[in-house]
Amino acid sequence: MASLSPPILSLKSLFLSLLFTLNHAVFAVTVYGQTPLGMTMTSSLASGPVPTLPAYDKTVLIPPGPPQPPTTAFGLELQPQAASVPGLSITQSGAFLGFSIEMSVVNQVLGKNSSHIAVPLLNLLGNLQHRAGSVRIRCGGNTQELARFTDQLDNGAAIAKEKGNALNPTQTPAVLYTMDLFYIMSNISSLVNVKWYLGIPFNDTNFDLRISEYGQAILGDNLLALQAGNEPDLYARHQKRPETWHVADYMREFGDLVSFINNHPNIPIKNNLIGPSVASADWTPEMVWDAGYIETFKDVLSIIAVEHYPNNNCFAAFGGSGSLKIPQDEFAAYLNHNAGRDLVRPYLNSSAIALAAGKPFMMFETNTASCGGFPGISDTFGATLWALDYGYQMAYANFSGALFHVGGQNVYYNPFTAPPTNQTAFHQWTVGAIFYSVLVMTESFGKSNQSRIIDLNANGDNIFTPAYAIYDQDVLSKVALFNYVDDASGASDYTATISVGGGNTGAPNSSPAEVKVKYLAASSVSTGVNITWANQTFGNAFEVDGHLKGDLEIVTVPCDQASNTCQIRVPAPGFALVFINGNPEVEESDITFSTTAFTKLMNTATVDPAVLETSNGMSGKDRSKMGSTSFGSIDNGASAAIHGYVSVVTAVTSMMAGWILLRHVI
Numbered sequence: 260m261a262s263l264s265p266p267i268l269s270l271k272s273l274f275l276s277l278l279f280t281l282n283h284a285v286f287a288v289t290v291y292g293q294t295p296l297g298m299t300m301t302s303s304l305a306s307g308p309v310p311t312l313p314a315y316d317k318t319v320l321i322p323p324g325p326p327q328p329p330t331t332a333f334g335l336e337l338q339p340q341a342a343s344v345p346g347l348s349i350t351q352s353g354a355f356l357g358f359s360i361e362m363s364v365v366n367q368v369l370g371k372n373s374s375h376i377a378v379p380l381l382n383l384l385g386n387l388q389h390r391a392g393s394v395r396i397r398c399g400g401n402t403q404e405l406a407r408f409t410d411q412l413d414n415g416a417a418i419a420k421e422k423g424n425a426l427n428p429t430q431t432p433a434v435l436y437t438m439d440l441f442y443i444m445s446n447i448s449s450l451v452n453v454k455w456y457l458g459i460p461f462n463d464t465n466f467d468l469r470i471s472e473y474g475q476a477i478l479g480d481n482l483l484a485l486q487a488g489n490e491p492d493l494y495a496r497h498q499k500r501p502e503t504w505h506v507a508d509y510m511r512e513f514g515d516l517v518s519f520i521n522n523h524p525n526i527p528i529k530n531n532l533i534g535p536s537v538a539s540a541d542w543t544p545e546m547v548w549d550a551g552y553i554e555t556f557k558d559v560l561s562i563i564a565v566e567h568y569p570n571n572n573c574f575a576a577f578g579g580s581g582s583l584k585i586p587q588d589e590f591a592a593y594l595n596h597n598a599g600r601d602l603v604r605p606y607l608n609s610s611a612i613a614l615a616a617g618k619p620f621m622m623f624e625t626n627t628a629s630c631g632g633f634p635g636i637s638d639t640f641g642a643t644l645w646a647l648d649y650g651y652q653m654a655y656a657n658f659s660g661a662l663f664h665v666g667g668q669n670v671y672y673n674p675f676t677a678p679p680t681n682q683t684a685f686h687q688w689t690v691g692a693i694f695y696s697v698l699v700m701t702e703s704f705g706k707s708n709q710s711r712i713i714d715l716n717a718n719g720d721n722i723f724t725p726a727y728a729i730y731d732q733d734v735l736s737k738v739a740l741f742n743y744v745d746d747a748s749g750a751s752d753y754t755a756t757i758s759v760g761g762g763n764t765g766a767p768n769s770s771p772a773e774v775k776v777k778y779l780a781a782s783s784v785s786t787g788v789n790i791t792w793a794n795q796t797f798g799n800a801f802e803v804d805g806h807l808k809g810d811l812e813i814v815t816v817p818c819d820q821a822s823n824t825c826q827i828r829v830p831a832p833g834f835a836l837v838f839i840n841g842n843p844e845v846e847e848s849d850i851t852f853s854t855t856a857f858t859k860l861m862n863t864a865t866v867d868p869a870v871l872e873t874s875n876g877m878s879g880k881d882r883s884k885m886g887s888t889s890f891g892s893i894d895n896g897a898s899a900a901i902h903g904y905v906s907v908v909t910a911v912t913s914m915m916a917g918w919i920l921l922r923h924v925i
């Protein structure tokens with residue numbers, strides 16, 4: 260059961276009434292009736308009376324102890340050419356990981372309306388586009404099922420919520436949207452290359468297809484596909500359909516939808532549907548394939564999708580079925596390679612079936628746990644490693660993409676969160692741990708659309724030290740090294756000795772003279788603060804304007820070509836992306852949109868897209884030009900030993916009139 264939004268209404272009123280009186284730290288725990296064991300609460304919010312809503316929860320759990328004896332070294336012998344590597348995935352896009360935004364919170368995240376687009380979001384997405392070429396976002400979830408078009412809403416809002424509907428067991432209010440929803444999306448796409456998925460309401464077969472009609476008309480090519488039904492295997496359990504409703508009924512209703520679309524004059528594109536989007540809860544995907552779904556609907560399906568969360572926090576969130584789960588007890592299961600593998604294994608058959616049918620296979624909605632995730636897990640560095648490993652594992656298993664879910668203020672797992680409406684004047688945005696996973700994924704696969712990945716079963720298939728190799732355009736391009744172990748003593752840091760060619764590969768020695776390394780780092784798997792990628796961070800809660808901050812640090816590791824080895828140290832915990840062939844892309848600025856003029860006060864202020872792109876000065880392109888002409892003098896070849904690593908070359912940042920300019924000075 261997926262997307263949740265348990266107590267939006269009640270939590271909101273509670274939040275408002277407590278806003279100025281509450282001393283936060285224990286708040287989330289009280290609201291959810293949890294008495295988590297083994298937790299220490301640390302609270303460190305910025306100024307302003309802010310209760311700890313789940314999106315800002317600071318729970319710190321106790322990480323599992325390091326395995327004994329620790330891994331300190333292992334070797335990886337890699338084929339230089341993809342042609343010699345059986346089992347490589349299909350080619351993947353840097354936009355492999357994207358986001359699924361719950362329909363009911365679209366306005367909180369994207370912007371209030373088409374003239375109030377959220378600038379921090381544009382900046383965040385700009386970082387991804389810069390690396391991957393595009394970003395894929397779905398607006399949908401449980402709340403898409405009852406979403407209803409309306410001509411107008413108060414104050415020019417694009418989205419509003421209706422009172423909770425008895426048909427919806429997660430008490431998610433029905434959503435009202437106007438034409439402006441499409442203009443928000445379209446205006447975002449005119450600034451950042453965002454491609455969208457929308458969902459057709461499937462609450463009954465008296466289909467309301469205005470979402471398809473207007474979506475196609477207004478978004479054009481920026482609308483990739485339309486999801487027909489969200490987790491139909493849960494319709495009966497959630498009383499959206501009679502108890503006897505089953506796969507055959509779903510097939511029939513899907514057929515009705517297809518006929519309806521075929522006869523609809525204002526839906527020109529009739530073959531861009533997404534299904535069956537089963538949660539794999541009450542039906543397996545195979546039950547749907549066995550009913551002939553793909554064969555029957557192959558001409559109208561553009562994507563075969565599933566949705567799944569590895570766990571749920573429904574009992575704590577709103578007294579949902581099941582029993583209370585104690586986050587401390589659940590934590591360890593996220594902190595090793597089995598997590599991603601176990602999630603992906605049930606879909607290996609389906610991904611092969613989709614591939615054989617020539618359809619992309621996607622994980623359309625996922626995150627750490629349904630019903631909002633877990634405090635102390637969903638927003639920690641542990642989740643960053645988990646989501647990245649899971650993402651790679653899906654790519655290796657021939658999925659073509661996966662979307663991490665974004666809920667409202669009352670969930671723990673958001674990749675990004677706007678400040679509560681009332682606090683936009685004194686708070687910035689918040690980036691969640693999983694945003695870093697998406698960022699690293701964009702660099703892992705890049706822009707070529709030619710990256711293929713393989714799980715190396717590294718270190719005797721040790722579940723705490725997984726590794727992947729990525730081939731781009733047929734040659735070894737990158738190696739991804741994980742260390743899930745939490746050990747501040749350094750005793751569980753390891754050194755991976757990478758050999759390209761030579762040894763048993765049957766290929767000539769091919770290790771380069773040096774490799775570049777970017778680290779994904781934090782002090783512990785249990786922390787959500789100070790997560791860095793190549794030493795840069797978006798900032799902690801309420802500090803995020805969407806730009807990476809700090810000095811970019813790319814480590815250069817010389818290889819020993821005589822012994823054909825490159826030694827890469829990976830801290831515990833940590834992750835290293837090793838660029839074997841070619842440099843990390845850092846020539847251009849990461850920056851797409853400035854917040855210089857659009858300060859935090861202006862998160863909800865009018866932004867004329869045309870102005871946004873050029874005014875504050877200049878477009879991302881112009882800015883990077885400036886970066887490379889104005890600061891040529893900064894610090895060439897600054898080098899220092901960092902964390903005892905082999906050697907370092909940094910790129911430096913510089914500030915000018917509020918612009919952060921990145922420049923590669925190697």
Ligand SMILES: *[C@@H]1O[C@H](CO)[C@@H](O)[C@H](O)[C@H]1NC(C)=O
Pocket residue numbers: 404405406407426433460462463
């Ligand atoms: C489906 O949703 C629409 C829009 O919210 C509503 O008008 C209709 O009554 C719903 N159908 C059922 C069976 O609840």
Ligand SMILES: *[C@@H]1O[C@H](CO)[C@@H](O)[C@H](O)[C@H]1NC(C)=O
Pocket residue numbers: 371372373374375414415416439
């Ligand atoms: C967007 O919202 C603002 C503030 O609520 C309102 O003043 C403006 O008219 C709205 N814009 C449109 C196009 O509806």
Ligand SMILES: *[C@@H]1O[C@H](CO)[C@@H](O)[C@H](O)[C@H]1NC(C)=O
Pocket residue numbers: 373374442443445446449868
């Ligand atoms: C942005 O939204 C407005 C509606 O508020 C619309 O008139 C305009 O065409 C949109 N611009 C783009 C590029 O979609």
Ligand SMILES: *[C@@H]1O[C@H](CO)[C@@H](O)[C@H](O)[C@H]1NC(C)=O
Pocket residue numbers: 544545546548549608609612
């Ligand atoms: C794969 O799915 C097909 C279609 O449902 C089914 O017939 C087959 O038994 C499945 N194979 C495995 C190994 O699960």
Ligand SMILES: *[C@@H]1O[C@H](CO)[C@@H](O)[C@H](O)[C@H]1NC(C)=O
Pocket residue numbers: 345346347348349607611655656657
């Ligand atoms: C993914 O597809 C490639 C190419 O068809 C194939 O060689 C590989 O075995 C597939 N991987 C999995 C896990 O099915």
Ligand SMILES: *[C@@H]1O[C@H](CO)[C@@H](O)[C@H](O)[C@H]1NC(C)=O
Pocket residue numbers: 275681
């Ligand atoms: C917060 O919002 C509510 C309504 O949404 C409003 O009544 C209240 O005055 C606001 N408080 C502040 C500090 O803006």
Ligand SMILES: *[C@@H]1O[C@H](CO)[C@@H](O)[C@H](O)[C@H]1NC(C)=O
Pocket residue numbers: 352392706707708
């Ligand atoms: C990669 O794929 C995207 C989406 O299909 C496309 O827009 C882009 O041009 C492709 N890039 C390259 C280098 O082919």
Ligand SMILES: *[C@@H]1O[C@H](CO)[C@@H](O)[C@H](O)[C@H]1NC(C)=O
Pocket residue numbers: 782788789
């Ligand atoms: C996060 O980084 C800041 C700045 O370097 C530092 O002052 C703070 O102590 C760090 N917090 C934690 C929990 O590591």
Ligand SMILES: *[C@@H]1O[C@H](CO)[C@@H](O)[C@H](O)[C@H]1NC(C)=O
Pocket residue numbers: 794795808809810811812901909
């Ligand atoms: C990492 O970033 C911090 C904060 O921006 C900076 O002080 C430090 O010098 C950087 N380290 C390197 C090696 O660039």
